[in-house]
Amino acid sequence: MSESNIATETAESLGFNQTTVLAITGIIIAGIVTRFIIMQIAPSVLKKIIRSDNIKRKTVKDSDKALGSAAGAALSYFLTLQLINSIQSGSGTYSMPEIMQNVLPNIFQFIIALSLVIWAFRLVDVVQDVVEMLDDDGVTDGADKTLISAVESILRFFIIFIGAIFIADAVGFKLTSLIAGLGISGLALALAAKDTISNFFGALTVLLDRPFKVGDWVDVGNSQGEVVEINLRTTLIRTGIDTIITIPNANLVSTPVENYGKRRWRRWQTMVHFDINSDPDKVESFRDDILQSIQENAATMNEDSSWCRVNDISATSVDVSINLYWDVQGGADERAEKEKFLLYVMQIARDHGLEFYDNRIRQQR
Structure with a gap:
């Protein structure tokens, strides 16, 4: 018995016929080819749209693999749905086990979600280039650095949150049940995340009231140094001996802050x-x-x-x-x-x- 016959009999024993195996193979190959095509075409297309070299590099060159993977998986996902619809409509041409009809689309959906999350995470670095491009004086001062740090932190938070939802949906979690479960245990989660929520609102207070900005030299409690980064949860201060102090943003709401950067002279x-x-x-x-x-x-x-x-x-x-x-x-x-x-x-x-x-x-x- 030849190897091709053995492979055919194995596939049929699992619930696939030879035509279905060929179709799935073609779908995978189509996704891989699409991935490489997107990796080649996207840079040249976006080059005509985006003028900034830094933005162009971060949105395409550094992320072309993730972008291509998302496009290839999207095509494979669409073709797989067409194949499954054909099977469920009673076509005798294809056959596939019911469990694979559920799993196969989820695999491609997972790849799409993961690739887009990776691409979106790399896009966060574009914020600095966009701010610099829109800045009239062309100089990134403390206020610009504060804005960049805050926007990047917020974007990362939402990317993780939304990406987790899509990935959970891709692997088969029932979102309605998950949301209902969150409603039941919402009080417990709120209590457990009390410090995180306090730090988040502390960050909002810092961004709205602007007691300091990135680059200012400040005294916060017993800590003194230059503000180097403002995140959603913490603010980082570099001391005079070049160490980093991490201060929870919740502490900044109730602690007096002496800002040497706001001195008029x-x-x-x-x-x-x-x-x-x-x-x-x-x-x-x-x-x-x-x-x-x-x-x-x-x-x-x-x-x-x-x-x-x-x-x-x-x-x-x-x-x-x-x-x-x-x-x-x-x-x-x-x-x-x-x-x-x-x-x-x-x-x-x-x-x-x-x-x-x-x-x-x-x-x-």
């Missing part, structure tokens, strides 16, 4: 000590030059409240107090402007022939 004070033998006229000229530089500096503000004054005189030094307000966006900008200003102070002091007070030098004298 950054006050800075320093003291310059000159030798007691310094010429008073030169000290006065130094004072005027420094005050003028503060008023003309584009990185300062509140010029009327800024000052440069002789603050004190001791037996060894003349102390000049400097007070100004930086108008900068972050700590890095402040440090850079402070460095330039201090170097300028050194240069002005040198130009006026002033020597900074050093107790060691006076002792040598």
Whole structure:
């Protein structure tokens, strides 16, 4: 007996005839061919529609396999339904066990749902590119990062939720029974998910009230650091020693938050000590030059409240107090402007022939 005859007899013993086996084989091959065709065609078609290279790469190139699998499984699912309808209509051409009539469509439906979930998950990364494309200034600031983080978290939640429903339906769960069961045990689930629900509403509070945004430096309870991510359940803060603190969003509703990023200005004070033998006229000229530089500096503000004054005189030094307000966006900008200003102070002091007070030098004298 040949191998083909053995295969035919095996299929017939399971309730399939040879025509049905060939039809199922053709359906599977059609799905595989469709998958490869979609993988080849989709990039070229969407290339004409989508202008952004980043969006194009994430929606097609990085997801072409999932997209092709969904399309191939969809075709196989449709053809399988046609085959089953033909069998159930009394056609003698095909034969298939009843259990396979239920299982085979579910297999293709499961592949469709899983592929679409994978593709949708990869599409979440497109949010950042869309926001950057719609942003007028082309710069992703803290508000944009907060929006991106929030939208991505919400999309992932809904993708998982909806995907779980479709996958459950594909594997044969009765959704009506599942929903009824959820209604019966809803109270227990609500109690079990109390913290999750609190964190979710905490995230909504953060997004609506905007006590801070991604990139702000904040104090939350005993934690201090830069906000790096705002999710549906937690907010991540990177500390000054480069560790990550995970704060449940529910805590943010009841905990005072000190946001350094919302400061209108950054006050800075320093003291310059000159030798007691310094010429008073030169000290006065130094004072005027420094005050003028503060008023003309584009990185300062509140010029009327800024000052440069002789603050004190001791037996060894003349102390000049400097007070100004930086108008900068972050700590890095402040440090850079402070460095330039201090170097300028050194240069002005040198130009006026002033020597900074050093107790060691006076002792040598």
